[in-house]
Amino acid sequence: MLLVIAAFAAHAQKVNTSPTPAWLVPYTPDLTKKPNAKNISDGYFLLLLEEQRQVELKSNYQHFIRQIISEAGIQNGSEISVDYDPQYEKLTFHKIVIHRDGKEINRLPNAAFKLLQKEQDLSRFIYSGTYTAYLILEDVRKGDQIEYAYSITGDNPIFNGKLDSRLYFVAYEPIVNYYKNLIVRPDRPVRFKLYNSATVPIQKMWNGLTVYEWNNVDIREADNNSYVPSWYNPFTRVQVSEYSSWKEVADWARKINVTPAPGLALSRKIAALKKAANGDKNKYLLQALRFVQDDIRYMGIEMGEYSHRPNVPERVLTQRFGDCKDKALLLCTMLRANDIAASMAYVNTDLKGTVNDMLPSPNAFNHAIVQVLLNNKTYWLDGTMSYQRGNLTDFCEPDYQRALVITDTTTQLTPIIPATRGSIVVRETFTLPDDENKDGRLEVTTAYHRDEADAQRAELAGTSMKDKEKSYLSYYKKLYGDVAIKDSITTQDSAAGNIIRVGESYLIHHLWKRDSINGKLQFTANAQSFYDVLSYISDEQRKIPVTLRYPYDLDYQIILRTPIEWSLDQSPLHIQNDYYTFDYSAEKKGNLLTLSYHYKTFSDHVPVKFIPQYVKDLKKMNEITSLDLTWKPDTMPVYRPAIPGNWLAITLALMFAGVFAYLATVYYKHSVWPPKESPQSVPIGGGLALLAIGLVFAPMGELMALCKMDIFNYNFWVTVSARKDLGNITLVQLFLVIEMIVNVFLLAYSVLLAVLFFNRRDTFPFALATYYFISTIFIYGDNTISNHLFNTHEPGSVFSLNSIFWPLLRMAIWVPYLLTSERGKTTFVMPYQTERKP
Structure with a gap:
């Protein structure tokens, strides 16, 4: 792996220089304009942002002028950085000039660029080969104008020159002069889709080419909204695509996802799986899936056209690593070898179902999975998941919502309909002492079912039990103070039923807290496991949807073994709508109090129209997330039945x-x-x-x-x-x-x-x-x-x-x-x- 990275590092060329390109459409900014001073932050603003893209020459020209207005601007605006992929892109600088007191200081000839590997996805085991050309300007002063221009030429050959882009018209800093265009042949079938009040481009002809121009930018304040769905995009933007249909995208994908005949190593593996399955296709499928998930580690070298083209399955098997598309093609090859209908499918883990609202585009997707048709049932299998267990019929459909299935019959996106879901069952049992000087006990049992068990299994595998106990103990200390571990955490993994049970045992020192004024003892039970999954907002006028954890099904009980009988006057709460359901009840039986919570979601978000009701529901749910028990040891409270009859x-x-x-x-x-x-x-x-x-x-x-x-x-x-x-x-x-x-x-x-x-x-x-x-x-x-x-x-x-x-x-x-x-x-x-x- 290191040799591969080193080879590509050596391939990264130095930054080139050349005069300004001759193909540029003339544009003259008004450099006398000034922004509103109160909108300036970081000590500088952009006097000019110009971007011209010549599609036929595969060249993208960028031109900036920064106005430094304070010492803060010297600190924040004196560096230039450009990201590019040397596998198929060439970076050329045309100008680096400092304007000072009516003079131009040319800094381009002596510019000492540093080429840095930009591998921000290495934490996710993805190597893209992207570089950053980085320049620190010397002798920058207050009042200077820093002007620089460069071009990036080339595009990923995997797309065969097809135009597919997203143009954003949004900024969080003042831009005085703004200009962006797109230059194409008149016969290119370019399609536009506008989002969030984006303007239609001005169209004109220039040197026999069609020019689409924009000169408006949406200056926005920083977005401080929390609990925003991953697919929500409030930015002003335009999607540009030459793809006419999802069928065209699927046909493109079929050409790059060619499955060659299995080589010797893969053939041996397939034969071994067939022998172990003994003619049972369900068993064969499970064995193949778990081999790809567990034995082929996740690692992607996505440089050049391999950003979208998978490696051949034989190579993935031999090297024992691959990214999502490598794993998906390997799994398809293994399944097809046993006459199981399997197809690769593209999904977007962030955009989810909203990808259906986009123009057809290969770049609409960021993940690859497998669709399997077996015994008249459809299964969606993700080769990048580890520790997925249970029977095939109990697998939970991933929440990707829409998929482009790569077949010769595909004409549109296929819905991924959730039919099976997991759940979490939590029981927190408190034993409250009859004396404030005695320790209380807390026993916690948690059962994770189906996909929740898969997630918990992966977490347990990646965390030491020591760290897990430390984390859990810290959690309960924040709630109940002086807490100590009584017994070590226990885990039971029922792989066949795909259930993981986790047991915890704690001592709570000084559980009862005495009120110094009235001498009463008090303990507060907190339904924190329920509280933590809620998306708390208070603004009923919010205009942005609220994300919900989905799919999610929590059955949660707090059981209190008390030294005396308590009165209980809490009424049940039932909330039901299209987005979530919630049930709460409190039951008393002798010295046993049971608080029951059941929370289940049906959508990944609350739409804007329902937010006022959601805020009201949150207030109701918040009122019952804790229960105060107060008593004097020398008194026996009288039980007042407040539970209605059935x-x-x-x-x-x-x-x-x-x-x-x-x-x-x-x-x-x-x-x-x-x-x-x-x-x-x-x-x-x-x-x-x-x-x-x-x-x-x-x-x-x-x-x-x-x-x-x-x-x-x-x-x-x-x-x-x-x-x-x-x-x-x-x-x-x-x-x-x-x-x-x-x-x-x-x-x-x-x-x-x-x-x-x-x-x-x-x-x-x-x-x-x-x-x-x-x-x-x-x-x-x-x-x-x-x-x-x-x-x-x-x-x-x-x-x-x-x-x-x-x-x-x-x-x-x-x-x-x-x-x-x-x-x-x-x-x-x-x-x-x-x-x-x-």
Whole structure:
């Protein structure tokens, strides 16, 4: 790699000099004009900015005059720098003159330019071969005019001389005389697109060529807006393109993305992957993708035409590195070798879907991926992603929105429709001590799903655990003060399901803060994980869209284990619109407080028209991002229930209570004995007295259990609806409803049993046995499912066996007694009609 860079460095020529080009269109600036003094910064202004581009000669002429007005201008305006690519461009200076006191001082003959490599993208592992010609002017004084002009001749041969450019008409410094033109043959099919009130060029003929002229510039103040989408471009500009359609661009791309037959090394690799896949194309695709992603490192030498032309796959495999287009072509070659339909696709990671609003152009894109059609499904695969895991069907579509698929049938951009998304599930559990001198505890579990797991996996791979723990600890120290790590961070990577779980454990010293005035202790729980993803603005009159993190799905809970019962008077919050949804609920259950947040985005921005409502929503969301708990250790606050009831559940319970009461009445009229017979019944006595006590209290126990059910708590119902960790929420809610219905049924059944018992009905023994059997099955099944869904018991407990022990014991005692004892046989013999006789 170093040899390659050195070779190109040697190729970079010295700066050339020549007279001013003869092809220039005459332009005479008014050098007597002055700018508004209050707009001048840095101690100088531009008296002239002239740019002329002769497309047929591939030459771009630049002419500047700087007016130095202060000592600050000497510091800031006494250097000249020009960027160019020596692979296909030639830099020629025509003039460097200092105007002082009516005299011209020619500095061009002795100009000592330094050629510096301008590799600002090396941090992204991209080497472009661009250079900067840099000159420090000597003896510059206040009042001087620095005039210089140069030409850059040549363009990238990859475009075959096609005109494709963006002309910006914006500046953050005063420009007194401004002139820009474009000189082309009259037969060139030049197309223009104007943005943000850009002016239509003045068109004229000059020496048989067409000249398009502009002489207006938009002087702007620095843009201080935050949370701006990457695709938003407020600058006055004009796009110029000779490309007539996206099909023409796709045809150009097909010519430079030619896939030669695999060489020996690539053929061996393909054969090995086929053998490992054993005929399974899905498996082959995953293996090929992960090889390109993980084994071919990202490095781009994008000099000359290789800014757009990929290296041949055999070379990329051999050198084991390449940029996005190299990786994309290699992956396409490997997939096509196994009869998998794969095509390169160009996207723009910044402009995203707005690229569709541009004139067709190769330079509309900055990234290459792969489109795969397999088993009637479309997959968008990015070879530059590392640590992407999971099944192919669970891959999340990248948020590039539009792609130019490089095929012979392409006529327009293809939408990338998001169908699968990842999520983050966070649980912060605080254990608050019962004494201000004791330490509190914080346990954090975070589960990253799908593409969020991919991103987290890459971050974990690039960061030491020591640095990660230091970063996390610093995060919580800013929130809660004196925090120490209790146990090291734990990570669990389920590659098959593409889930990463991260566990953290902390001690919080002096968690309770005492108020020196009233002596109360206070702790504030902060929903920082939610707060951090919001784009906070306050200006309802903002005229620029607000960026949103997208796609994003956060399920976040703060769980507070408190030493006493707290009152809770926070109402749920639900916000739903086309751009995001948010749900908040607060639930109290004994000494446990649970704050639940669910935030999900549906767009990468909030449009200007919706900003006033967005600001209002932000205020609502901000109000519930923290919770203050205050108490005096020697007092016990009274719990004030402020949670509204779930009236839907209450209504269902009452409705089914009526249904079961009716069925109990029907069953009560059923008899074992023939209706006309009236057997003699002995009074209730003996051991049946104990059973009578149990049957009297059974309805009260069933009623208490029913009333304590979580489904009647509205906040619990809302919380369940927002929880991502429960899987299919509809099935969970159905389980809760069925659980409630069965409890209503058992309550009605227990009342029926008591009535049957004291009326010594002949149906009582069978009804009692059935009741015990149903209760046992229900209790065991209910506890098992509930534990599976909500993790409601401590590890290692035997809750299910304990819960069914007493129903089984009662059934083992009373059912045989009723069926075999003489008293049981002679007590419960009364038919329905017998008890109605006078």
